[in-house]
Amino acid sequence: MEAILKTKDLQFLYPAVEEGEKATAALRGMDLTIERGSFVVILGHNGSGKSTLSKTFNAILLPSAGAVYVKGMDTADEGSLLDIRRSVGMVFQNPDNQIVSNVVEEDVAFAPENLGVPTEEIRRRVDGALAAVGMSEFAQHAPHLLSGGQKQRIAIAGVLAMEPDCIVLDEATAMLDPAGRREVLSTVHRLNREKGITAVLITHHMNEAEDADRVIVMDDGRVVMDGPPREIFTRVEELRGLGLTVPDTVDLLDRLRRDGLALPLDALSVDECADAVAAALG
Ligand code: ADP
Ligand code: MG
Numbered sequence: 001m002e003a004i005l006k007t008k009d010l011q012f013l014y015p016a017v018e019e020g021e022k023a024t025a026a027l028r029g030m031d032l033t034i035e036r037g038s039f040v041v042i043l044g045h046n047g048s049g050k051s052t053l054s055k056t057f058n059a060i061l062l063p064s065a066g067a068v069y070v071k072g073m074d075t076a077d078e079g080s081l082l083d084i085r086r087s088v089g090m091v092f093q094n095p096d097n098q099i100v101s102n103v104v105e106e107d108v109a110f111a112p113e114n115l116g117v118p119t120e121e122i123r124r125r126v127d128g129a130l131a132a133v134g135m136s137e138f139a140q141h142a143p144h145l146l147s148g149g150q151k152q153r154i155a156i157a158g159v160l161a162m163e164p165d166c167i168v169l170d171e172a173t174a175m176l177d178p179a180g181r182r183e184v185l186s187t188v189h190r191l192n193r194e195k196g197i198t199a200v201l202i203t204h205h206m207n208e209a210e211d212a213d214r215v216i217v218m219d220d221g222r223v224v225m226d227g228p229p230r231e232i233f234t235r236v237e238e239l240r241g242l243g244l245t246v247p248d249t250v251d252l253l254d255r256l257r258r259d260g261l262a263l264p265l266d267a268l269s270v271d272e273c274a275d276a277v278a279a280a281l282g
Pocket of ligand 1: 015024046047050051
């Protein structure tokens with residue numbers, strides 16, 4: 001498998017702002033390899049370093065020590081910057097901060113225009129990107145009139161117009177209602193499945209990690225858990241100790257187990273959980 005993102009003893013320090021203050025060590029030595037085509041979810045309580053890590057993936061931040069490689073390119077190598085920015089697209093939390101134009105299709109065209117992509121090619125990419133996020137019929141609409149979920153799908157389309165290898169979403173569903181969250185999540189899953197785009201999703205919503213290939217849990221600038229969701233979410237006490245919740249299904253199974261029912265902990269989806277409970281009671 002090809003490593004699309006790789007970090008080697010990655011460390012990051014935010015320098016002290018005021019005299020006498022200490023620098024903040026946000027990343028304390030991370031060794032991660034993310035494979036092309038995978039769907040990875042990153043969890044961790046506030047301040048554990050998730051956003052800092054994600055910003056090192058496309059050279060918004062450069063390591064204080066260690067290194068980050070995108071498709072083998074060192075993010076500290078200025079000559080690769082454009083290629084890196086094109087390869088790893090970022091979607092952030094606040095949809096409104098990511099809108100740069102008054103018309104949806106102009107918004108989606110913004111990045112490729114800045115990259116000097118020829119006009120006909122931009123047309124093709126914008127149409128393709130809007131279709132990929134299911135927003136073609138909104139091409140002429142005003143972005144600020146859309147719902148939160150639709151705005152985030154436009155932000156994703158803007159990233160897709162760069163034809164990236166990897167898309168990184170930093171709490172991109174945090175400001176959305178449940179319907180908006182589902183829209184964005186299913187869009188990212190579809191892009192991953194159908195176009196092979198590597199997805200790195202940072203989230204607070206445990207159920208968004210259910211269908212990931214891999215879950216990485218961070219604490220205090222380090223990786224503390226790393227594995228498939230079914231393995232990670234059975235480690236209930238460990239997750240709680242890290243200040244995290246578990247998916248509702250696991251929480252229910254855990255409580256019923258404490259009440260003496262013989263149940264597995266890895267029935268993650270609602271259907272599996274319901275079947276497991278029915279079987280245990282039956
Ligand atoms: P998360 O996204 O997991 O909440 P962050 O990467 O935002 O974590 O933060 C990691 C650590 O770095 C925290 O201690 C946070 O206070 C600190 N930090 C984040 N951004 C800055 C900044 N711009 N300046 C100084 N410290 C920061
Ligand atoms: Mg963050």
